[in-house]
Amino acid sequence: MNAATARIERTTSAYRAGLTLLIAAACYEAVARSGAFPAALLPTLPKVASTLWALILDGTMLEHAGYTMYRVLFGLVLAVAVALPLGILMGRFRPVENFFLPLASALMPIPSLAWVPVFILWFGLGNTVAILIVFYAALFPMLLNTWSGVRAVNPLWLRAAGAMGADERALFWKVIIPGASPFIITGLRQAFLRAWIAVVGAEMLAASDWGLGWVIFDAKEFLNADVMLAALAVIGAIGFLFERLVFGSIERATVMRWGMVRTAKG
Amino acid sequence: MSAPVRPHYREAMSDLAPAASPTVVAAASARRGESRLKVVARTAFPFLVVALAWEVTAHLGIFPRKLFPPLEEVAAALVRLTADGVLPHHVLDTLVRLLAGFALAAVAGVAIGFAMGRSRRAEDVFLPLVSIGAPIPGLAYAPLFLLWFGLGNMTAVLLVAFVSAFPIIFNTWTGVKAVKDIWVRSAQAMGADNRRLLHHVILPGALPYVLTGLRLGLAQAWRILVGVEMLAAVSWGLGWMIFGAREFLNTDVMLAGVVVIGAIGLALEKLVFQRLEQYTVVRWGMMS
Numbered sequence: 187m188n189a190a191t192a193r194i195e196r197t198t199s200a201y202r203a204g205l206t207l208l209i210a211a212a213c214y215e216a217v218a219r220s221g222a223f224p225a226a227l228l229p230t231l232p233k234v235a236s237t238l239w240a241l242i243l244d245g246t247m248l249e250h251a252g253y254t255m256y257r258v259l260f261g262l263v264l265a266v267a268v269a270l271p272l273g274i275l276m277g278r279f280r281p282v283e284n285f286f287l288p289l290a291s292a293l294m295p296i297p298s299l300a301w302v303p304v305f306i307l308w309f310g311l312g313n314t315v316a317i318l319i320v321f322y323a324a325l326f327p328m329l330l331n332t333w334s335g336v337r338a339v340n341p342l343w344l345r346a347a348g349a350m351g352a353d354e355r356a357l358f359w360k361v362i363i364p365g366a367s368p369f370i371i372t373g374l375r376q377a378f379l380r381a382w383i384a385v386v387g388a389e390m391l392a393a394s395d396w397g398l399g400w401v402i403f404d405a406k407e408f409l410n411a412d413v414m415l416a417a418l419a420v421i422g423a424i425g426f427l428f429e430r431l432v433f434g435s436i437e438r439a440t441v442m443r444w445g446m447v448r449t450a451k452g
Numbered sequence: 453m454s455a456p457v458r459p460h461y462r463e464a465m466s467d468l469a470p471a472a473s474p475t476v477v478a479a480a481s482a483r484r485g486e487s488r489l490k491v492v493a494r495t496a497f498p499f500l501v502v503a504l505a506w507e508v509t510a511h512l513g514i515f516p517r518k519l520f521p522p523l524e525e526v527a528a529a530l531v532r533l534t535a536d537g538v539l540p541h542h543v544l545d546t547l548v549r550l551l552a553g554f555a556l557a558a559v560a561g562v563a564i565g566f567a568m569g570r571s572r573r574a575e576d577v578f579l580p581l582v583s584i585g586a587p588i589p590g591l592a593y594a595p596l597f598l599l600w601f602g603l604g605n606m607t608a609v610l611l612v613a614f615v616s617a618f619p620i621i622f623n624t625w626t627g628v629k630a631v632k633d634i635w636v637r638s639a640q641a642m643g644a645d646n647r648r649l650l651h652h653v654i655l656p657g658a659l660p661y662v663l664t665g666l667r668l669g670l671a672q673a674w675r676i677l678v679g680v681e682m683l684a685a686v687s688w689g690l691g692w693m694i695f696g697a698r699e700f701l702n703t704d705v706m707l708a709g710v711v712v713i714g715a716i717g718l719a720l721e722k723l724v725f726q727r728l729e730q731y732t733v734v735r736w737g738m739m740s
Contacts, residue, residue: 195572202576210581227599288495289502295717299591299679300691300710303698307519307706383589387679390591391695399592403683406595414596422588429587 229412238416251420253396257313258378258385261320265377268321269328270370276329277336277366290329298323298384302391315392316385323384327376335369336362367440375433382425521704529704530711538693543712545688546677549605553612554673558666560613561620565665568621569628569658582621590615590676594683608680608689615676616669623668627661628654659732667725674717690716 211231217223218230229237241247276283298319305315339362347361389399398421405413503523509515510522533539564582567574594611601607631654639653681691694709 199572199576202573203580206577207580207584284494285498285501289498292499292714292718295721296710296714297675297678297717299675299682300694300713302679302682303695304703304706304710307698307701307703308515383591383675386589387591390594391679391682402592402595406599409599411596411599414599418588418592418596421592422584425587425589 226409227411234412234415237412241416247420250396250398250401254385254398257316258320258381261317262324262381264321265324265328269325270332273329273332274336276333290326294326299387302388306392311392312394316388319384319388320381323380324377327380328373331369331373335366339365371437378428518701519703525704526707530708542688542690542693546690549608550673550677553609554616554670556613557617557620557669561617562624562662565621565624566628568625586618591679594680603684604686607684608686611680612673612677616673619668619672620665623661623665627658631657663729670720678713
């Protein structure tokens with residue numbers, strides 16, 4: 187396929203994608219304006235946009251988003267701080283693996299939200315519960331991916347590095363860590379996705395006064411569907427930005443530069 | 453000329469990238485060829501240590517007994533609830549909801565994914581919608597669904613279906629695109645019509661991905677359902693059981709519920725999907 191046809195096809199795709207979104211928005215707008223459903227339940231798009239704008243301008247939305255980010259990042263950092271060393275140890279030392287792997291496989295199938303009521307009883311409503319739930323949700327993807335990454339390092343590389351006189355420290359930093367990095371980054375991504383889901387649920391259930399999940403849940407009481415949709419848009423935008431910008435650039439700066447994975451090219 | 457892979461694809465699909473699954477975990481111990489007894493003992497050891505630590509903490513009375521019950525109380529709660537039929541009722545309702553939601557998602561997700569994989573037009577239409585919907589955590593939709601569909605079963609089932617449809621769509625789509633071009637062309641050269649092409653080449657070729665999608669979808673459904681049951685105030689269901697127990701400080705009931713939830717999650721993964729994989733893709737030599 188030559189470049190010109192590819193470009194034409196890409197333009198057609200972009201055009202069709204835009205058209206789809208427009209049509210979807212128009213359909214929604216038509217249904218909302220038809221009055222078949224109460225306006226409080228199905229607000230029109232301009233109303234949602236103006237609510238979002240107003241909430242951003244008076245700073246409440248930013249504060250909610252700030253609280254949510256604080257909880258997610260705190261929990262995520264905790265999870266990485268525990269899971270990364272533990273995963274590496276599990277991958278390198280058999281006894282550590284033998285001890286922690288069964289525990290991890292038993293705890294993993296329990297959804298993080300199932301712990302919410304237990305944690306509420308133990309720690310009360312508020313930040314602690316949300317952070318711990320995020321920690322729990324993010325821990326296992328990180329742990330298992332690190333572990334399999336370390337185990338997946340090609341033994342040939344280890345032996346080659348050893349033969350060329352690398353000591354334990356060099357082996358660890360120059361061979362094992364770069365070799366395991368695609369898995370570790372995948373783990374981090376999955377951990378963030380899980381954490382992002384968990385924080386919204388935890389905020390709804392263990393409500394404190396701030397947080398995007400709490401806004402959505404609280405808006406239900408007052409039938410403020412516009413606030414809900416506005417908060418949904420913010421949640422989606424933050425999740426999307428993180429996925430694209432943060433993890434995309436981490437990946438480019440590490441594994442792609444080291445040639446561990448190739449970029450998706452047609 | 454291979455089908456161009458869209459740049460979106462890799463980003464949207466972090467679930468497909470090299471990832472550890474519980475299958476890997478199980479395989480690791482089997483591979484070493486140790487005696488069965490030794491494997492059992494080695495697996496049981498960490499649980500014994502943790503249980504012992506729990507027991508000691510509970511009996512020392514550092515935390516109120518109501519909040520941190522010893523394991524025998526949790527076990528007693530489990531037995532009591534099972535015997536009087538409360539727990540089975542909760543489990544049954546939860547499973548029915550899960551299956552209803554998941555079945556909806558599987559049918560819709562595989563159909564949309566297939567259409568996206570086979571037709572450029574369908575891909576252009578659905579991809580933007582799916583890419584917008586997917587990054588929003590499923591539970592964030594819960595209050596909206598509650599508002600639209602009211603408290604109860606309807607909301608829970610629809611939300612589970614909606615949320616678990618995304619991984620199914622993405623994986624089916626990728627799977628259909630990943631079918632080797634040369635298989636399709638050789639089948640066509642040997643005179644396969646569209647129907648046979650679909651049935652004998654594309655379906656088996658995409659199946660490993662479709663199964664991955666279904667598995668991820670089911671896991672997603674399970675995680676969401678527990679949360680939804682807490683929010684949607686259904687009258688029966690495991691999520692509700694543990695959330696309701698909070699009111700009366702019944703930590704033993706909660707922990708018993710958490711154990712059951714974990715066991716069901718594990719069973720779904722091990723019994724349902726590994727079996728299914730054995731019978732299809734592994735037998736067909738698509739995967740080892």
